[in-house]
Amino acid sequence: MSSEQARPEDGERPLRRDAAENRERLLRAAFDLFAEQGPEVGVNDIARRAGVGPGTLYRRFPTKEALIDALYDIVFDEILDTVHQALDSEEPGEALELCLRRSGEIMASHRGCLARLWTAARPDGAGDRAPEWWAVMDRMLERAQSAGRVRQDVTVQDVRACLISVRCIVEETVADSPDLWRRHLDLLLAGLRPAAVTQAVG
Amino acid sequence: MSSEQARPEDGERPLRRDAAENRERLLRAAFDLFAEQGPEVGVNDIARRAGVGPGTLYRRFPTKEALIDALYDIVFDEILDTVHQALDSEEPGEALELCLRRSGEIMASHRGCLARLWTAARPDGAGDRAPEWWAVMDRMLERAQSAGRVRQDVTVQDVRACLISVRCIVEETVADSPDLWRRHLDLLLAGLRPAAVTQAVG
Amino acid sequence: MSSEQARPEDGERPLRRDAAENRERLLRAAFDLFAEQGPEVGVNDIARRAGVGPGTLYRRFPTKEALIDALYDIVFDEILDTVHQALDSEEPGEALELCLRRSGEIMASHRGCLARLWTAARPDGAGDRAPEWWAVMDRMLERAQSAGRVRQDVTVQDVRACLISVRCIVEETVADSPDLWRRHLDLLLAGLRPAAVTQAVG
Amino acid sequence: MSSEQARPEDGERPLRRDAAENRERLLRAAFDLFAEQGPEVGVNDIARRAGVGPGTLYRRFPTKEALIDALYDIVFDEILDTVHQALDSEEPGEALELCLRRSGEIMASHRGCLARLWTAARPDGAGDRAPEWWAVMDRMLERAQSAGRVRQDVTVQDVRACLISVRCIVEETVADSPDLWRRHLDLLLAGLRPAAVTQAVG
DNA sequence: GATGAATGAGAGTTCATTCAT
DNA sequence: TATGAATGAACTCTCATTCAT
Known part of the structure; x- marks a missing residue:
């Protein structure tokens, strides 16, 4: 803030x-x-x-809605800053993962205000920086895939779903199980990785 | 009354x-x-x-809340039935996965009513069958782990988080991208599996 | 009412x-x-x-405005009924005069609620019977002119202005001088009549 | 203060x-x-x-009311000045008529601010020149009656009513029919004149 | 003296809930 | 018993007025 x-x-x-x-x-x-x-x-x-x-x-x-939007924008801006930092400074393969982790941390520090963030209704809301987010995530995903860190069939939509997922887990569990969302994100990240011979094990 | x-x-x-x-x-x-x-x-x-x-x-x-609870119970009962079926009839290794998929389908057919389902507030709601769910999922997870289909460090809490995640993705995306939640669930399931030599690839 | x-x-x-x-x-x-x-x-x-x-x-x-509209409609309907009666039953020459007097009486019995009645904004309000009023007054004026009781250069607009005038005098004076509006209407009616040799007197 | x-x-x-x-x-x-x-x-x-x-x-x-009062006073002063001029300079018979016409012009140039002018509430408002107006109009009416230009039964109250009437017509019609108020005033003036053999015509 | 941010009572309106019919 | 009219606290928002700067 x-x-x-x-x-x-x-x-x-x-x-x-x-x-x-x-x-x-x-x-x-x-x-x-x-x-x-x-x-x-x-x-x-x-x-x-x-x-x-x-x-x-x-x-x-001017409106209750405007106040809520301001709240969203604050969190969103924080996340976008983090995303840019990750894109600029990390080695290509790590950026996506780091950026998801940091986004999670930011959300965890603002629990309760994220209900409609990244909702179907929001990304194309007027005056927000959602297009920017999509663009950066696109690049980041591409790089991670080039580096072989993420499966080729993963799309940005999937990445967005991961973030929605993290937000949701944060909102509903952070009060009682402060670390559960981190475990869940680990799970998601594991799922994103190319699972070499996974099936062979089963 | x-x-x-x-x-x-x-x-x-x-x-x-x-x-x-x-x-x-x-x-x-x-x-x-x-x-x-x-x-x-x-x-x-x-x-x-x-x-x-x-x-x-x-x-x-007696209350709007009670009506909503009844809604939850209906969905919850559907899911519990499915869980029981999966436990009874499937081969041990597949049960958990199948049960998550079916739960997803049920949620997708009741979108808009799930907001507080499996929420921190719910499990100890009056008159619900949550303990039963925990018990069954516990057995199912144990079997899946014994069968080597799920990583040993996964807990029931993680499974619950997966369901919360699916519910959330369903609620927020099913209208625009009816299949996104299935892709997301695949991702989660992949993350649950023991990833043999995953790290080696990176 | x-x-x-x-x-x-x-x-x-x-x-x-x-x-x-x-x-x-x-x-x-x-x-x-x-x-x-x-x-x-x-x-x-x-x-x-x-x-x-x-x-x-x-x-x-459903709205404060709707309540006020209902008030207007009540008075307007009363007046319209009276206008129709006057048109049907009186001898042609008297109808207009009588109808103005009766409209005045009705307004006087509803003072304080007439502020926007017959206002520029109202006559074409949705769902009201204003067009009907214009039509009837048109006929009534024509007859009165044919009968030689009203000057030929008077238009329905002038008649409407007379009613606005009466309403206004009622609203602002009826509490203190309950009869002033009647004197004023007499004056208006005198002004409407063809003034044969009026100027000759002066 | x-x-x-x-x-x-x-x-x-x-x-x-x-x-x-x-x-x-x-x-x-x-x-x-x-x-x-x-x-x-x-x-x-x-x-x-x-x-x-x-x-x-x-x-x-000090108050919104005070601002509005100041507005009224401005218009009122303009009118009073005009009234004095008419009384001083015109031939006795014409003064009243001229004064009403000029008052109308002044009101027409200040439409929208006259709502409560000459209202029952106003004449005894603090600090205004209403008594002066009454006095001058009294004299003017008397002269007009002496000159045979105005009926003997007309009172100053009637004259005031004429002005209220003009104000009202101005306010409600000047935007759409800029000349209607002049026609209405003509009608009022005709009504004020002694109508010699008017009835004979009917 | 001027500014405009702050005030807060009160506006119109909604809605979960009760109760007369 | 079912109905839907009534309830009234609570809501979002406005605006004449005050006061710190």
Whole structure:
């Protein structure tokens, strides 16, 4: 939630700071309450938790939906940054795996707010960076396949399904079994790898 | 609110039949509407679709929550039946895989109603057969491992995670990509298998 | 507000009666409160005055606007009935005058709810009987002119303006000077008549 | 809230000029927006249109009501000036008629802001010049009657009703039929004149 | 003095649930 | 018993007004 908005350009007016603080508080409160109580939390509750009036919330976010979108964008941006880092810095074969693991970590740190993230409805939502994600994942998958680390028949859709899967496991199990999602991701990663002589064993 | 329903006392009065029919209609309407419009559907809409008044709905189900629970139980029962069949009739090694596939099919035929199924909140829900499921899956996993079809480090928790995963993929993708969940399940199954010399390939 | 809706067809179900009563109460409460406090009254106030919950109001009228429309329609229907009566039964020359006077009386009995009646926005509102009004007034004006009771240069638009005028005077003065609108209407009617040698006098 | 504005104390500081300019801008913006969007416009919209913050608006006008009152006063003052001119300069018989016509023109140039002008609520509003208006109109009516241009039974209340009528027609029709209010006023004026042998014609 | 962010009571509306018929 | 009208707390959102900057 740190590097999220309004890169403080040189001359920042003092008033802006309060507003930005309130925005931060609202997002934090929303994260917390969604995690605690699910997606039905009322905007007034969020405002109260943030220590502001409902009017202030609506000054920052014209709609409850807009607030939720902002939450999504924060997580999505974090993930995209991570994906780019992985693509740039890792050796080709490892990038995909690393990127899935890191995405999982990010989701685990924002549980409760991911319900509709990467949903059928979202990827082509207006103004978001979903196309970018698809493009980068495409490259990453291609490389991993070239390096022989991932089966040739795997598509980006499958990779996306893996992420949906991880998100879902995080949401539903992280509270009780904080590590289960990691085991599950290991399983998925194992499934992605070319299984040399797997059948021979059986 | 005393003797609610079901227990078919010896001489079943015709009135009882109407009641049962209403119950069926309500459940069917609920299934349809949840699948069509998601989990926000109102009880009045369900009642209207079922062709009864809201009062009748509340005579059959004391709460919206109770209606949804009944939905879950139906799906859960279907799955449990399938699990039992798989355990009884298949050769030990195949049972687990088959049972996951069949569970997937059942879920795919009831999409939109599964949101909270197998959720952290559910297993200790009142009146459900979750313990039974755990027990059977335990045996099935053990056999599959004995037969060398599943890695030794896999736990029932992991199997449950696989099912959560399948449910989630079904819910979010079946409308647009009706087969994606099957590909995903293949991936999971591949991940479950002992990957003989997988690492050697990398 | 008497002959307003749901002509009680032969077999009337008993439940309907309560609903109809509530509808009546709501309309009456709305009439009263609009008259007392102007068009800003809240729907909850109206519901409270009617002795019902806000939900009941919204069962009868899907929107505040719809409630207000119903109010308008009631007055409009009363007026239209009167207009038809005047057209049918009076001698041609008198009909227009009589009809304006009666319309005035009806408005005076519903002051406070007429704000937007016959407004530029209304006459072509969906589902209302405005075209009918225009047609009848057209005939009535023509007859009055044929009978030499109204100047030849008067148009239906002018007649409509007279009614707007009466409504306005009613709304703003009937509370303090209950008869002023009648004097004003007399003045308007005098202005409508062919003023034989009026100028000669001056 | 002590020395609000206006009273131009001898040495007018430059700061004062800004304030006056803001006041003007706000009034102009309010006129425009009320004309464009009706009486529901919010104060923030007015401030934005005027190019100032809402705080500034509240420095000039302690209340939305006060801003609207100021609008009324402007129109009212214009009209009063016109009335005085008519009384002073015209031949006695023509003054009343001319004054009504001019008042109509002024209203037509300020449509959308007249809703409550000359309303029952207004004449005893704080700080307005209503008594003055009554006095002048009284004299003007008396003269017109003495000159035989207006019927003897007409009262100042009737004249006021004529003005309310004109205002109302202006407000509701000037956008679509810019001349209708003039025709209506002609009708009213005809009705005010002694109708010598009118009835004989019928 | 001007700004515009914050306020918060209250608006219109919904919906799970109850109850008179 | 089934009905559907009634309920009313709670929801999202607005806007006249205040106040820190």
